[in-house]
Amino acid sequence: MTELSKKEFLNRLLKIVKKLSSLSKSQTFRFQHKWNDFLSTINTKPYLVRAIPVEDEKFLEDIDYRINTLKCVSQAIIDGFYSIKTLIETLYNLYFNDNTFKQQFSEEDQLKVKYLTAKEVLGNLIQYNKLDHKTIPFKYNVIARNYILLKLKGQSDKSILNNMNKIFNNEITLDQIHVVMREVEADGFITIKQQNEGIFYKLVKEIKLSEEGEKNYNKDIYQMIIWPTNFWRSFYNIRELNITPGMDLEHRDFLQKILLRSATQGFSPTEFVFKNLINYYERLKEEST
Incomplete structure (x- = not known):
């Protein structure tokens, strides 16, 4: 694994946060758009992934700002899970019982x-x-x-x-x-x-x-249900954080244990890494005061 100094690691972390910020914006826009096209007649609102605002200089220089930004990322990670869950609930509990669905398919x-x-x-x-x-x-x-x-x-x-x-x-x-x-x-x-x-x-x-059913499925439902897979594979992928902390990083062993989890794609590793990065920087903040 690549070894990064304290400065290099912080820049790498900023890069990942900015990537997730961009993905939360683009994926939420896509999800909302598909929901409006496909499920608006159900009269229910989607659970959306929150925006992740980030300013480069503040993130690098201000530990309070960094902690708050990481908390926002952590909350957005959980939002993604509930976006998928709410979509599935809406399909099985509402849409599949709706007249629109019954009229469209035999x-x-x-x-x-x-x-x-x-x-x-x-x-x-x-x-x-x-x-x-x-x-x-x-x-x-x-x-x-x-x-x-x-x-x-x-x-x-x-x-x-x-x-x-x-x-x-x-x-x-x-x-x-x-x-x-x-x-x-x-x-x-x-x-x-x-x-x-x-x-x-x-x-x-x-x-x-049937031929007609497949046509309608690909045009509507499939466009909605591929969103969870696309979101999951992109948003819950922080493998770039799977690095070896340099010798100048505080609590190096603790940080190494956190970052090792980023080697695995998925909700649980991503949620674990950001939750513990918050703990890491809060610990550094306490020690500096």
């Missing part, structure tokens, strides 16, 4: 869209699913997480249980898997067979929209 396609939305969001954002595994209804969550294996070779009930409990922290029981997979069977997508080692499930019908 009854068969309506069901498939609910599966496809979960597959798109949770298939790409496994870390998000670990943090929030209850907003998307369980049936769609199970298929989103197991779709590929169900399609390629099928899965046993115990295999699905083990897979889901990696997300649900061992809260799921085998009976719950049996119940939800019977619901998926009733939807026409899988077969269920009793085998010596348990119950075996196999995908028999791909979750594929």
Whole structure:
């Protein structure tokens, strides 16, 4: 890893903060625009990521300003999580029950869209699913997480249980898997067979929209649900902070432990790094007074 002096590290941190400031502005504008186009008829407001104002000279020279800016970044990081959560809640609790959706898609396609939305969001954002595994209804969550294996070779009930409990922290029981997979069977997508080692499930019908349904999906819903993935991969990526603190940095070992987490992309590492950078600079401030 690159070793940075105190001055170099502060400039690197400023660079990352400015990047996140720019992303919060551009991604929030894009999200609001798509929401207005697609969900304004639902009469609900999106949860937006706050702006991150930053002035270069103040950030570099004024520790109070730096701490307050880092706190704003930390709050924006949490905003992003709730932006995604609110979007998912709006889709499953409101939009999918709205007449606009029902008029746009056939009854068969309506069901498939609910599966496809979960597959798109949770298939790409496994870390998000670990943090929030209850907003998307369980049936769609199970298929989103197991779709590929169900399609390629099928899965046993115990295999699905083990897979889901990696997300649900061992809260799921085998009976719950049996119940939800019977619901998926009733939807026409899988077969269920009793085998010596348990119950075996196999995908028999791909979750594929009609030609008209796919056209409407790509034009509207897909444009909305790709936002979480794009936001997550850009905003929760601070790998440039994965550096070795130079010998002139105070509390070097403590800072090193903080920055090591930036090597991993995602909400939790990003939130951890900025929360502890605030602690780091507050500690330096206390020691200087």
